[in-house]
Amino acid sequence: xxxxxxxxxxxxxxxxxxxxxxxxxxxxxxxxxxxxxxxxxxxxxxxxxxxxxxxxxxxxxxxxxxxxxxxxxxxxxxxxxxxxxxxxxxxxxxxxxxxxxxxxxxxxxxxxxxxxxxxxxxxxxxxxxxxxxxxxxxxxxxxxxxxxxxxxxxxxxxxxxxxxxxxxxxxxxxxxxxxxxxxxxxxxxxxxxxxxxxxxxxxxxxxxxxxxxxxxxxxxxxxxxxxxxxxxxxxxxxxxxxxxxxxxxxxxxxxxxxxxxxxxxxxxxxxxxxxxxxxxxxxxxxxxxxxxxxxxxxxxxxxxxxxxxxxxxxxxxxxxxxxxxxxxxxxxxxxxxxxxxxxxxxxxxxxxxx
Amino acid sequence: xxxxxxxxxxxxxxxxxxxxxxxxxxxxxxxxxxxxxxxxxxxxxxxxxxxxxxxxxxxxxxxxxxxxxxxxxxxxxxxxxxxxxxxxxxxxxxxxxxxxxxxxxxxxxxxxxxxxxxxxxxxxxxxxxxxxxxxxxxxxxxxxxxxxxxxxxxxxxxxxxxxxxxxxxxxxxxxxxxxxxxxxxxxxxxxxxxxxxxxxxxxxxxxxxxxxxxxxxxxxxxxxxxxxxxxxxxxxxxxxxxxxxxxxxxxxxxxxxxxxxxxxxxxxxxxxxxxxxxxxxxxxxxxxxxxxxxxxxxxxxxxxxxxxxxxxxxxxxxxxxxxxxxxxxxxxxxxxxxxxxxxxxxxxxxxxxxxxxxxxxxxxxxxxxxxxxxxxxxxxxxxxxxxxxxxxxxxxxxxxxxxx
Numbered sequence: 001x002x003x004x005x006x007x008x009x010x011x012x013x014x015x016x017x018x019x020x021x022x023x024x025x026x027x028x029x030x031x032x033x034x035x036x037x038x039x040x041x042x043x044x045x046x047x048x049x050x051x052x053x054x055x056x057x058x059x060x061x062x063x064x065x066x067x068x069x070x071x072x073x074x075x076x077x078x079x080x081x082x083x084x085x086x087x088x089x090x091x092x093x094x095x096x097x098x099x100x101x102x103x104x105x106x107x108x109x110x111x112x113x114x115x116x117x118x119x120x121x122x123x124x125x126x127x128x129x130x131x132x133x134x135x136x137x138x139x140x141x142x143x144x145x146x147x148x149x150x151x152x153x154x155x156x157x158x159x160x161x162x163x164x165x166x167x168x169x170x171x172x173x174x175x176x177x178x179x180x181x182x183x184x185x186x187x188x189x190x191x192x193x194x195x196x197x198x199x200x201x202x203x204x205x206x207x208x209x210x211x212x213x214x215x216x217x218x219x220x221x222x223x224x225x226x227x228x229x230x231x232x233x234x235x236x237x238x239x240x241x242x243x244x245x246x247x248x249x250x251x252x253x254x255x256x257x258x259x260x261x262x263x264x265x266x267x268x269x270x271x272x273x274x275x276x277x278x279x280x281x282x283x284x285x286x287x288x289x290x291x292x293x294x295x296x297x298x299x300x301x302x303x304x305x306x307x308x309x310x311x312x313x314x315x316x317x318x319x320x321x322x323x324x325x326x327x328x329x330x331x332x333x334x335x336x337x338x339x340x341x342x343x344x345x346x347x348x349x350x351x352x353x354x
Numbered sequence: 355x356x357x358x359x360x361x362x363x364x365x366x367x368x369x370x371x372x373x374x375x376x377x378x379x380x381x382x383x384x385x386x387x388x389x390x391x392x393x394x395x396x397x398x399x400x401x402x403x404x405x406x407x408x409x410x411x412x413x414x415x416x417x418x419x420x421x422x423x424x425x426x427x428x429x430x431x432x433x434x435x436x437x438x439x440x441x442x443x444x445x446x447x448x449x450x451x452x453x454x455x456x457x458x459x460x461x462x463x464x465x466x467x468x469x470x471x472x473x474x475x476x477x478x479x480x481x482x483x484x485x486x487x488x489x490x491x492x493x494x495x496x497x498x499x500x501x502x503x504x505x506x507x508x509x510x511x512x513x514x515x516x517x518x519x520x521x522x523x524x525x526x527x528x529x530x531x532x533x534x535x536x537x538x539x540x541x542x543x544x545x546x547x548x549x550x551x552x553x554x555x556x557x558x559x560x561x562x563x564x565x566x567x568x569x570x571x572x573x574x575x576x577x578x579x580x581x582x583x584x585x586x587x588x589x590x591x592x593x594x595x596x597x598x599x600x601x602x603x604x605x606x607x608x609x610x611x612x613x614x615x616x617x618x619x620x621x622x623x624x625x626x627x628x629x630x631x632x633x634x635x636x637x638x639x640x641x642x643x644x645x646x647x648x649x650x651x652x653x654x655x656x657x658x659x660x661x662x663x664x665x666x667x668x669x670x671x672x673x674x675x676x677x678x679x680x681x682x683x684x685x686x687x688x689x690x691x692x693x694x695x696x697x698x699x700x701x702x703x704x705x706x707x708x709x710x711x712x713x714x715x716x717x718x719x720x721x722x723x724x725x726x727x728x729x730x731x732x733x734x735x736x737x738x739x740x741x742x743x744x745x746x747x748x749x750x751x752x753x754x755x756x757x758x
Contacts, residue, residue, distance in 0.1 A: 096470070137491055
């Protein structure tokens with residue numbers, strides 16, 4: 001059974017939330033923290049609600065609405081989200097007040113909005129969608145689990161279209177704490193220099209990307225989601241290489257057929273060795289596009305990678321800001337996305353033009 | 355997608371027992387687990403009873419050979435997951451393709467609370483070891499790593515229905531032949547974060563909770579973990595001598611109430627759709643259900659919504675129903691897993707669980723919960739309900755091996 005990408009939507013540190021083509025210009029960033037470029041949410045959300053919602057909810061709702069608009073669908077049969085951190089801002093607010101006020105005089109709003117399924121629940125509420133609703137919260141596999149669940153459900157044959165996606169926000173607290181784990185660059189980097197820095201650490205990012213997946217080709221459908229797989233704590237680079245070969249074989253795709261590799265390089269010297277190895281061996285000679293210089297690193301960043309892949313196939317071009325190695329192929333048929341999060345959570349996603 | 359999904363075993367730890375057998379004794383002797391807080395340090399300790407696992411982190415660490423400094427959520431998870439796996443008699447876990455799908459809602463929040471107290475004074479302070487396992491997924495990985503599971507690991511968080519959704523996803527992994535075995539369920543430890551959160555919603559009872567009773571005023575929070583072991587037809591046929599699958603997971607459905615972020619719709623539309631969908635997948639009619647393990651939190655809102663949906667769906671033949679939360683308290687992300695173990699065991703052993711503290715019939719409903727423990731029943735199909743924040747509603751149906 002073919003699973004089509006009927007619509008996509010993305011809120012990211014780039015100007016992706018206007019819909020349409022991949023943005024021409026890269027929004028510059030400084031320091032080690034990329035913030036989402038947020039759209040005017042009034043087009044989708046009631047003003048009174050906007051004031052109460054944290055950024056991750058708003059970004060998630062906006063990406064969901066954009067993808068539904070592109071798909072021309074008002075009511076999906078299911079909503080499945082992935083988020084590693086969930087609603088961090090509301091969690092931080094409630095936790096801080098609880099500690100500062102010694103557990104007294106607390107109000108419910110932040111607690112209510114702190115649960116990890118808030119975004120999927122809000123989307124269901126806004127759409128009046130009574131269908132299947134699930135939220136995966138497994139670190140660097142959150143998005144991939146959501147995709148896999150959607151694929152399995154569509155293949156069962158009772159659902160026709162599923163809204164799926166991932167969202168994570170960065171807050172002052174989370175950036176402070178993650179920085180103390182020594183994850184980010186100490187020296188200054190730019191979008192152009194990040195992936196060539198060859199030093200320790202990366203830059204922090206955030207965002208939301210949603211996809212309407214369906215069993216039928218829609219009017220704006222340009223790509224199929226052919227497969228997704230995850231590999232937890234691989235023993236070494238050889239295991240990943242074998243996994244890539246097995247994954248492509250399982251989807252009847254020879255290595256020659258892969259037109260473009262999208263790799264999750266984030267500028268961290270040791271983490272990028274995995275990508276370097278694949279680009280030089282298992283996938284040698286393939287043009288490579290990258291995306292974390294555009295969206296930063298976060299556990300569900302692969303969702304931005306898949307959004308980029310869908311755009312590349314739709315437009316049959318790779319934006320200059322994304323191209324890392326080689327030249328844009330004349331025809332882009334199959335795109336393989338290889339990503340890992342902190343070298344622990346590795347994933348492969350295969351998209352095919354249609 | 356040809357395989358059935360079988361329950362090859364299960365394990366549970368909660369406030370009425372550290373394993374399944376202890377829990378059964380508590381039901382048999384009508385001993386609910388509500389008590390004053392002993393391990394959770396909260397200013398509300400004298401106000402709200404809770405249902406704590408009666409073991410310190412040091413004790414749990416001793417049982418599991420895990421460090422006592424890690425989150426209680428992970429310690430509880432390991433105890434129940436180990437019991438679940440051992441109960442199957444399937445031997446060395448490394449010889450199978452195994453998935454671990456564990457739900458939780460708090461992750462390592464118990465440790466994050468300690469970290470934040472120092473961090474808020476000075477954001478360069480606080481021990482990072484206390485936040486390294488903050489994420490829900492980190493809890494799952496601690497246990498997967500300790501048990502040697504790596505083929506497929508995932509974590510689900512849909513508030514109070516999390517554990518039930520873990521079984522559904524696990525069942526799909528088996529039907530799609532991605533793994534041979536899935537240990538599926540949930541875990542949650544009591545934290546001040548959740549206790550205070552539920553207190554702001556004013557749905558905590560200051561006495562023992564009274565699910566499906568007209569005088570109910572709220573829930574008691576509990577903690578624990580519960581997992582079933584899901585296996586394919588092929589592995590179910592290869593279980594060792596003396597072991598057999600408890601039952602099949604014959605149906606499941608998840609629906610959204612789409613009414614309010616925390617409250618259920620008055621007629622429980624999400625609950626209705628989840629129960630109806632699960633029975634449809636099982637290929638059965640309402641009259642075929644032998645027992646319902648209710649979500650039954652004891653809040654005004656849940657019980658009337660759930661009860662109304664049951665009344666509408668099952669009228670006029672109401673099956674026996676009860677809420678085991680009247681013993682275990684509401685264990686949030688664990689509850690779907692714990693109650694799946696109880697429900698699957700009920701099919702195997704023919705047990706009807708009692709609903710504690712029931713005295714007054716709800717005026718809105720035409721049926722009342724079972725109040726006595728009893729065995730020896732022929733339970734062909736048992737339904738387990740889990741409903742939660744975000745409108746997330748899930749129902750599971752466990753069935754005897756052969757279709758009736």
